[in-house]
Amino acid sequence: MxxxxxxxxxxxxxxxxxxxxxxxxxxxxxxxxxxxxxxxxxxxxxxxxxxxxxxxxxxxxxxxxxRVLSAKELIDLFEVAAELEGMACRLAAERLTADKAAALEDALHFCRTAAEANDQDGYAKANLAFHQAIHNAAGNNRLIEQIEQLAGHINPYRAMPFQMRGRLQKSTEEHASIAEAILKNTGTQADELMRDHMMLQGQRLPMILEAIEPR
CATH class of the missing domain: 1.10.10.10 (Winged helix-like DNA-binding domain superfamily/Winged helix DNA-binding domain)
Known part of the structure; x- marks a missing residue:
């Protein structure tokens, strides 16, 4: 049982x-x-x-x-996730191998394809795959465990901003900048770009939560 x-x-x-x-x-x-x-x-x-x-x-x-999280709970979670995701970018830039670089470029390509098609569901999957490619490139299992633990709480909310006009394209641009920094082995820049990317998303969520009707 x-x-x-x-x-x-x-x-x-x-x-x-x-x-x-x-x-x-x-x-x-x-x-x-x-x-x-x-x-x-x-x-x-x-x-x-x-x-x-x-x-x-x-x-x-x-x-x-x-569970529907409060705005404060979401911001708290995204603050922590932003730091961990930033750390993953920094480590990925330092430890990048040819196969991990190819996987990151493939993931970015999928993001671009979904954004061009304005496919929100497809982009949500491509977005997670892009972040996962960075986690894999970081090569730190403990870090990945912590990120996955947080993901269980924040992933249901990550796709909500994609409903906003132009957000898929803007998110793809942010991904491209992050990927470029990692591929150039500039870990500090990749870290900062990722933290900004995560917190901009987190700050939009309270507005979206207000639009969720009680069930």
Whole structure:
């Protein structure tokens, strides 16, 4: 039973990180049990675990929902994420190999393609892949673990600014500047560009959160 619950936890956590489940979405036990072909017992266990980790919350008469963070919580998280992502850029610039450089350029290409097509869903995936390419190039497993832990909380919100007019193109320009700094092995500049990139995104989120209607 525990193994089934662990699998559910990992799947639901990935759904939240990737944006398949969005802040405020309700998780119904019966629907989850049917989706995964299991009884409600491991579903309840998985939900309790995700509530304890802060990814879900429970409300009277609504059950479990993907937790909607406050503006203050989001800014706090993005401040920490900006520092960690900046550090990843600095390390990536110092440790860049030919294959990691190629992976970074490929990820940037996917961002450009999605932005040109104004494909918000495609850009959200390309955006995460771009950041992941930097994390891989940094070559620090402990750092990656910390970033992934934060990602579970902030990733559901990262795509929200992409709805703003011109944001896909602006984000791609910021990515291009970051990638250029890394490829030129200028780690300090890459660090600063990434921190600015992350915090500009974080500062837009409170406005977007205000537009989320109570569910």
């Amino acid at each position: 525990a193994r089934v619950a662990d699998q559910l936890i990992e799947t639901l956590r990935n759904d939240i990180r990737s944006g398949v489940l969005r802040p405020g979405d309700q998780l119904e036990e019966a629907a989850l049990a049917e989706r995964f072909g299991v009884s409600r017992t491991p579903v309840r266990e998985a939900v309790r675990s995700l509530v304890d980790s802060g990814l879900l919350e429970t409300k009277p008469r609504k059950g479990a929902l993907v």
